[in-house]
Amino acid sequence: MGHSGDIEAVYAVSKSLSSDVIEKMREGYQSASEKYLQTTRKEEVTKESVMETFNKSYLKLSGYTDEEIEKFGDLSQLTVEQMQELIQKKSMQMLGLNNSRQKVVPMTEVKDWIVQGWEYVSTLPTNEAIIAILHNTLGFWDSLNDARRFAHKFTRKTLKT
Numbered sequence: 395m396g397h398s399g400d401i402e403a404v405y406a407v408s409k410s411l412s413s414d415v416i417e418k419m420r421e422g423y424q425s426a427s428e429k430y431l432q433t434t435r436k437e438e439v440t441k442e443s444v445m446e447t448f449n450k451s452y453l454k455l456s457g458y459t460d461e462e463i464e465k466f467g468d469l470s471q472l473t474v475e476q477m478q479e480l481i482q483k484k485s486m487q488m489l490g491l492n493n494s495r496q497k498v499v500p501m502t503e504v505k506d507w508i509v510q511g512w513e514y515v516s517t518l519p520t521n522e523a524i525i526a527i528l529h530n531t532l533g534f535w536d537s538l539n540d541a542r543r544f545a546h547k548f549t550r551k552t553l554k555t
Contacts, residue, residue, distance in 0.1 A: 446470040449477060456481045457488055486527075496526045 411419075449469040454460075458480075466472065466480070486495075496515060499507055504514060504523045515524040 442470040452477065453480065453484075456484045458484055496524055498522050498524055 446469040449472050450463055453463050453466075453469075463469070472480075497507075497512075498518065499522065501517070501521050501523050504525065507525050508514060511528050512525040513528055515526050517523050
């Protein structure tokens with residue numbers, strides 16, 4: 395053939411290749427195939443991406459808009475306590491409570507409010523009553539912790555595979 399050199403020596407002279415050479419060839423093929431032969435790339439799942447998706451979904455379920463959520467920054471870094479505080483704040487806003495757990499309602503509506511998880515506090519002389527929201531009525535505390543535990547477990551299982 396007129397050529398002498400490394401490639402000819404590797405392929406033509408030696409009929410059987412060493413396992414070291416075969417492994418280098420496999421690595422080269424794999425690298426080239428990932429870059430040039432595959433049309434889609436596998437998205438990498440990280441703990442941070444799972445937690446960010448989970449926290450964003452939970453905040454959206456709690457009533458936050460995308461614009462409000464963007465202001466929180468890196469959602470994967472929010473602690474359970476921070477998430478609880480954000481959800482409680484939004485829940486109180488949605489209930490018409492401004493940093494207060496109490497509300498004044500007509501006496502005729504007290505029964506309906508108690509059924510919804512509010513607690514009777516006192517009667518006012520104006521035929522109105524003061525009611526207070528119970529801690530669990532603001533929701534999500536137990537379910538948030540359960541869901542976050544699931545997300546952590548899911549992340550560990552996904553990252554292993």
